Amino acid sequence: MxxxxxxxxxxxxxxxxxxxxxxxxGFTVDRADNGRDGLFLASxxxxxxxxxxxxxxxxxxxxxxxxxxxxxxETPAIILSxxxxxxDRVEGLTGGADDYLxxxxxxxxxxxxxxxxxxxxxxxxxxxxxVTALRHDDLEMDLLSxxxxxxxxxxxxxxxxFRLLEFFLxxxxxxxxxxxxxxxxxxxxxxxxxxxxxxHVSRLRRKLDDGSDRPLLHTVRGMGYRLGIEK
Numbered sequence: 001m002x003x004x005x006x007x008x009x010x011x012x013x014x015x016x017x018x019x020x021x022x023x024x025x026g027f028t029v030d031r032a033d034n035g036r037d038g039l040f041l042a043s044x045x046x047x048x049x050x051x052x053x054x055x056x057x058x059x060x061x062x063x064x065x066x067x068x069x070x071x072x073x074e075t076p077a078i079i080l081s082x083x084x085x086x087x088d089r090v091e092g093l094t095g096g097a098d099d100y101l102x103x104x105x106x107x108x109x110x111x112x113x114x115x116x117x118x119x120x121x122x123x124x125x126x127x128x129x130x131v132t133a134l135r136h137d138d139l140e141m142d143l144l145s146x147x148x149x150x151x152x153x154x155x156x157x158x159x160x161x162f163r164l165l166e167f168f169l170x171x172x173x174x175x176x177x178x179x180x181x182x183x184x185x186x187x188x189x190x191x192x193x194x195x196x197x198x199x200h201v202s203r204l205r206r207k208l209d210d211g212s213d214r215p216l217l218h219t220v221r222g223m224g225y226r227l228g229i230e231k
Contacts (some may be wrong), residue, residue, distance in 0.1 A: 004028045004046055005114065007054040008038030008064065009080070014099070014103075018051060021107045022114075035059025042068055047075050048121070049114050054081035062095050065187070080105065083160035090144055093132065106183035112170070114149035134169040137164040137229050139208070139216060141169055150208055150216075161204050168217070177224040200224055 005027045009015040010031070019029045020081045030047075032038035036058040041051055054061040061079055064199075068075070068085060079092045084102035092100040097114050134141040146162060148155040157165065167184050181197050182188040203219040218226050 004030065004048055006030050006032070006038070006041055006047045006050045006075075008032045008035065008042070008050065008061065010034055010056045011053070014053075014080075018110065021111060025111055033060060035064045039064045039067055042075065043071070043073065049117050050075055050077040051110070051114070052077050052079050052097075054079050054083060062092070064098045076118070076121055078110070078113055080110075086146055091127065093144070102187075103185075103186050104229070106180065108180070109170075109184050134166065136169055136172045136227060137214075137216065139169070141166060151212065153211065155207050155210075157207065158206070160200060161207070164204055165201055165208075168225070171225065171227070173228040175220050175223050175226050181223070 003026060005022050005164070007015055007018050007022070007029060009018065009031070010033050015031055015033065017033060022029050027048075030041055032041050033056075035056045038052065038056075040060060041089060041095055044065065052061045052064060061081070065077055065079070068077075068205070077097050079097045079100045081088065081092070081100070082103045089100045089102075098117055102109060131172075132142065132144050134143065140149045141162075143166070144147075148157055148162070148165065164181070164185050167181065171180075180189065180196055201217065201219075205215075208216050214229055215228060216229065218228070218230070220226050
């Protein structure tokens with residue numbers, strides 16, 4: 001699988017930030033600052049993944065993606081967008097994107113998602129497959145219907161709790177730090193000095209573990225939290 005990444009982003013600061021990080025992570029990077037040029041470059045099947053802004057001049061990201069899929073080009077693509085409502089995400093995923101990440105974002109999360117798409121492609125999964133569900137043990141999350149179940153039983157979550165759980169499910173069996181959660185769930189790039197994370201994690205833990213004797217969400221002292229069943 002190619003380690004060559006295409007970044008289609010009209011904001012120079014954002015594009016520089018992504019390109020620098022991807023280069024440091026060992027990728028070769030090409031760039032386009034508008035949708036038309038991005039479509040031209042993306043027509044080359046030599047890319048391992050495409051990072052695609054949604055709102056751009058000349059041609060918007062969704063139009064680029066639809067044109068690629070119509071041409072039979074299934075290069076894995078992640079949409080970046082300030083549009084982050086459930087409806088926006090559904091439109092992006094059903095429009096041919098493999099993943100959808102809202103701005104502002106943490107580079108570490110973007111890199112992890114790109115690496116996941118590349119692993120899937122190496123394992124022979126279709127690059128154009130839409131990611132609609134996340135699972136871990138007996139926990140299931142449907143990203144389109146916004147429903148969560150554990151052991152077949154519905155778990156009623158508030159929007160922020162849903163986003164928090166989605167973040168944990170994208171980092172299973174990993175220690176997730178407070179900084180990662182502040183950036184990835186609250187879009188903070190500073191510590192507000194409150195216990196907002198502890199409160200939400202506590203509520204989420206109660207809902208996930210209700211009726212189960214196998215706790216899923218654990219506190220890792222001095223580090224953060226981890227989603228997973230204790231061995």
